[in-house]
Amino acid sequence: MKKRIFPPEGARINLGLCVVLALFLLSSAALLPRMGAERASRNAGIVLDFRDVASLAASTGRNAEGAWGEMAGKGATGLMISELTGTQLSLGVLPLYYGPASGLPDAARKALSAPLSSAALFFPKTFPAGRKALPYLAARFPGMRTAEADGGTAVHLPRTLEELFLTGVLPDMDGLLLAEKLQIPVFYRIAPALPRDTAPSVSALDKLLADFPSIRTLAPAGETAIGFPDLRPLAGAVRKAGRSVAVVEFSRQLGAPQLNWLVFPSLLPLHSVTHEELLSRNISRAALFERLLRAVKERSVRLLVFRPSAMESSADPYGTFLSELGDLSAGLTAHGIAVTWPEPFSPWRTGIIGAAALALAFVYSLLRYLQRFFLFSGDDGRERTTRVSRKGALLLGALVLVTALAVRFVPPAARIIGALAAVFVVTEASFLALDGWRRPWAGLVGSFLFAVAGGLAIAAFFSEPVYMLRLRAFSGVKATLFLPPLLVLLADLRRREHPESLGEIFRRPPLWGELFLIGILLAGAGLVLFRSDNVQFVPAFEVRMREFLERILVARPRNKEIFLGYPALLLWYYVRKADIWPRYREVLRMATVLGFSSAVNSFCHFHTPLYFILFRQFNGLWTGVLVGMMGIVLLRFVILPLWEKYGRMVTE
Known part of the structure; x- marks a missing residue:
C-alpha cells in the first residue's frame, strides 16, 4: 500500500x-x-512625601492642608508617611520634645522616676496628635510610663537614646491625621526595629492600621526589613488588615523578597528616586520626568514617589513643584494612564x-x-x-x-x-x-x-x-x-x-x-x-x-x-x-x-x-x-x- x-x-x-x-x-x-488585567490597571498614583508637602507649604506661609488641596488639583494622589526614627525626632520633625529624660520638666521627671539618660518624649498640649500617639507608644514600648505635667504629657520609653537612634519610635502623626481628615490614601514606611522589638512593633502596626484606614499600602524602610529573617508576623499583620505592600523597584533590602512572597498577590510596584540619588547622579528634572513616565508605561509601575528638586534653584520652589506635578500628571494622562490610586492584581x-x-x-x-x-x-x-x-x-x-x-x-x-x-x-x-x-x-x-x-x-x-x-x-x-x-x-x-x-x-x-x-x-x-x-x-x-x-x-x-x-x-x-x-x-x-x-x-x-x-x-x-x-x-x-x-x- x-x-x-x-x-x-x-x-x-x-x-x-x-x-x-x-x-x-x-x-x-x-x-x-x-x-x-492590563486594561483594568491602566492607572498609577503620584505619591508625595508628607514632609516635602509640609516644607513647601511652610516656605510660602501656607498650611499643609491648603498646600495639599492645590497639589491634589495638579494630580497628586496620595501621601508617603513614615514612622519616624529617634534621629528624625531629635531634629524637630514634630513639634514635641524628644531626648534624654533629664530634659523633661522637673515635675514630670520626678513623677516618672526615669533614669536621666533614658529616652523620653514630651507632648505639649498644643500638639493635638499627642493623645492619639499614646496608645501606639504603649503597644510599641511595653513598660512605657506617662506623667501629666504643666503644659503637656511626659513619656518615658524603656530604651536608651542609642538604641532608638536608627529605629522607629513614633509615626508621623501630623501626616496621618491630615490624611485621615481629608481621606488621602497613604503609603506608609515602617522604620527598622531592634530584634527584641519586632513583636511589639508589629503589634503597634496592627493598632495603627486599625485606627487609620487611610493607610492603603506599606513597605519596610531601611536596609533590612523589620523582623528579618522571619517576615511572617509582618506579613500576617498586612493580610489581616487587608492592605497591600509596595514592591520598590531596584531595592536591595534584605527581607523584601520574602515579604513580597508572603503577601502575594497584594502587591503594588513602586518607583522612587530619593533626594540623595537626585544629587549623587545629577538627575535633571527633565530626566526625572522621563524616568517616571517610562517606569509606568514600560514596566507597569503603579505608584510613583515624586519629590521636589534637590539641586535646581528656583525663585518660586512651591510654584515650580506645582507646575512639574501638573506636567507629570498630564504626561501620564496623555499616554492613556488614569492618575488614581491603584489596586493590586487578582x-x-x-x-x-x-x-x-x-x-x-x-x-x-x-x-x-x-x-x-x-x-x-x-x-x-x-x-x-x-x-x-x-x-x-x-x-x-x-x-x-x-x-x-x-x-x-x-x-x-x-x-x-x-x-x-x-x-x-x-x-x-x-x-x-x-x-x-x-x-x-x-x-x-x-x-x-x-x-x-x-x-x-x-x-x-x-x-x-x-x-x-x-x-x-x-x-x-x-x-x-x-x-x-x-x-x-x-x-x-x-x-x-x-x-x-x-x-x-x-x-x-x-x-x-x-x-x-x-x-x-x-x-x-x-x-x-x-x-x-x-x-x-x-x-x-x-x-x-x-x-x-x-x-x-x-x-x-x-x-x-x-x-x-x-x-x-x-x-x-x-x-x-x-x-x-x-x-x-x-x-x-x-x-x-x-x-x-x-x-x-x-x-x-x-x-x-x-x-x-x-x-x-x-x-x-x-x-x-x-x-x-x-x-x-x-x-x-x-x-x-x-x-x-x-x-x-x-x-x-
Missing part, C-alpha cells in the same frame, strides 16, 4: 505558516487574562493552553534547527524538500502534548523549556531571515512574524502575576544573547554558508581581517552581556538618544534591533546577492541573530504591557529597515569603492 503523506499530493501547505497561526491562536487565548493561571503554546514553539523550533543542521545540501545551501507523513504529524503532536504536560505540571521543566524555547525561537527566526536572501521581503516579514509568534508563545505561559510582578525571573534572557549566535555559526560552518568548515579554518594561517573581526565580535559580545540589565553602564549620549526616540516614537525600539539586527540583515541581503566578501559576511549573520535575540527578549519582560511590546516590535521593524537601507546606500557608494581601492591590502 502506498504510504500516505502529509500534506497530500497536490496540496500546498506551508507547515511553518500553520505553526505561526497556531501559535497566535493559542497565545491569544492564554493571554486573555493578562490583557484584561491572581490567575495561564493553564494548559499557555503550556501548549510554549511547547509548540519549543518543539517546532528545535526540530527545525535539527533539520537545518542535518538535512541541508552542502553544494548549494538549499534545504532538501521533505514531506511529513501522517505518522510523523502524529509524532509531532505527541511531542508537543508531552512537552506541554511537562511544562504545566513540572515547574523545573517549565523553566528549562522556557529558556530553551526562547533560544530556538531566536535561532529559527534568524534562519528564516538569513536564508530568505533570494526573496528578501518574504524573508524579512516571515522572520518577523515568527519571532513575534514565538515571543507571544513564551509570554502565553509565563504571563502570570508572579512573573509580571517580578517575584520570579525568566531564566532565558542571558541564554538568548549567547546560544543562538553559536547555534547559527555551527550550522553555517556545517552547511558551508561560510566558505570553509571549522576544521579548514583551524588548519590554515589566520588572516588579519579575520583576527580583527574576531576581536570586534568578542568585544561586542562581552559588551552585550555586560550591558544586559545593567542600566548604570549606559553612557549619557545614549540616554539622550533613548529619550529622543521615546518622545517621537512613544514605544522606543531596542538599540540592538534598530541599529544592529535589521540593518545587518539588509546588508547581508545585499552582499549575499552580490556574492562579495564570502569570508567576512558571517559577521552580518551574527549581528542579525543578536537583533532577533533582542526582539524575542522583549516578550520575556512580562512586566511590560503587551500592547507596548507589540508597538515596540513594529517600530523596531520599520526603523531598523530604514537604517539598513541607509547602510546599503553607504556601502554601495562609499565603502565598496574604498574596499576596491584599499581592501585587498587588508585581506592579502
Whole structure:
C-alpha cells in the first residue's frame, strides 16, 4: 500500500505558516487574562512625601492642608508617611520634645522616676496628635510610663537614646491625621526595629492600621526589613488588615523578597528616586520626568514617589513643584494612564493552553534547527524538500502534548523549556531571515512574524502575576544573547554558508581581517552581556538618544534591533546577492541573530504591557529597515569603492 503523506499530493501547505497561526491562536487565548488585567490597571498614583508637602507649604506661609488641596488639583494622589526614627525626632520633625529624660520638666521627671539618660518624649498640649500617639507608644514600648505635667504629657520609653537612634519610635502623626481628615490614601514606611522589638512593633502596626484606614499600602524602610529573617508576623499583620505592600523597584533590602512572597498577590510596584540619588547622579528634572513616565508605561509601575528638586534653584520652589506635578500628571494622562490610586492584581493561571503554546514553539523550533543542521545540501545551501507523513504529524503532536504536560505540571521543566524555547525561537527566526536572501521581503516579514509568534508563545505561559510582578525571573534572557549566535555559526560552518568548515579554518594561517573581526565580535559580545540589565553602564549620549526616540516614537525600539539586527540583515541581503566578501559576511549573520535575540527578549519582560511590546516590535521593524537601507546606500557608494581601492591590502 502506498504510504500516505502529509500534506497530500497536490496540496500546498506551508507547515511553518500553520505553526505561526497556531501559535497566535493559542497565545491569544492564554493571554486573555493578562490583557484584561492590563486594561483594568491602566492607572498609577503620584505619591508625595508628607514632609516635602509640609516644607513647601511652610516656605510660602501656607498650611499643609491648603498646600495639599492645590497639589491634589495638579494630580497628586496620595501621601508617603513614615514612622519616624529617634534621629528624625531629635531634629524637630514634630513639634514635641524628644531626648534624654533629664530634659523633661522637673515635675514630670520626678513623677516618672526615669533614669536621666533614658529616652523620653514630651507632648505639649498644643500638639493635638499627642493623645492619639499614646496608645501606639504603649503597644510599641511595653513598660512605657506617662506623667501629666504643666503644659503637656511626659513619656518615658524603656530604651536608651542609642538604641532608638536608627529605629522607629513614633509615626508621623501630623501626616496621618491630615490624611485621615481629608481621606488621602497613604503609603506608609515602617522604620527598622531592634530584634527584641519586632513583636511589639508589629503589634503597634496592627493598632495603627486599625485606627487609620487611610493607610492603603506599606513597605519596610531601611536596609533590612523589620523582623528579618522571619517576615511572617509582618506579613500576617498586612493580610489581616487587608492592605497591600509596595514592591520598590531596584531595592536591595534584605527581607523584601520574602515579604513580597508572603503577601502575594497584594502587591503594588513602586518607583522612587530619593533626594540623595537626585544629587549623587545629577538627575535633571527633565530626566526625572522621563524616568517616571517610562517606569509606568514600560514596566507597569503603579505608584510613583515624586519629590521636589534637590539641586535646581528656583525663585518660586512651591510654584515650580506645582507646575512639574501638573506636567507629570498630564504626561501620564496623555499616554492613556488614569492618575488614581491603584489596586493590586487578582491572581490567575495561564493553564494548559499557555503550556501548549510554549511547547509548540519549543518543539517546532528545535526540530527545525535539527533539520537545518542535518538535512541541508552542502553544494548549494538549499534545504532538501521533505514531506511529513501522517505518522510523523502524529509524532509531532505527541511531542508537543508531552512537552506541554511537562511544562504545566513540572515547574523545573517549565523553566528549562522556557529558556530553551526562547533560544530556538531566536535561532529559527534568524534562519528564516538569513536564508530568505533570494526573496528578501518574504524573508524579512516571515522572520518577523515568527519571532513575534514565538515571543507571544513564551509570554502565553509565563504571563502570570508572579512573573509580571517580578517575584520570579525568566531564566532565558542571558541564554538568548549567547546560544543562538553559536547555534547559527555551527550550522553555517556545517552547511558551508561560510566558505570553509571549522576544521579548514583551524588548519590554515589566520588572516588579519579575520583576527580583527574576531576581536570586534568578542568585544561586542562581552559588551552585550555586560550591558544586559545593567542600566548604570549606559553612557549619557545614549540616554539622550533613548529619550529622543521615546518622545517621537512613544514605544522606543531596542538599540540592538534598530541599529544592529535589521540593518545587518539588509546588508547581508545585499552582499549575499552580490556574492562579495564570502569570508567576512558571517559577521552580518551574527549581528542579525543578536537583533532577533533582542526582539524575542522583549516578550520575556512580562512586566511590560503587551500592547507596548507589540508597538515596540513594529517600530523596531520599520526603523531598523530604514537604517539598513541607509547602510546599503553607504556601502554601495562609499565603502565598496574604498574596499576596491584599499581592501585587498587588508585581506592579502
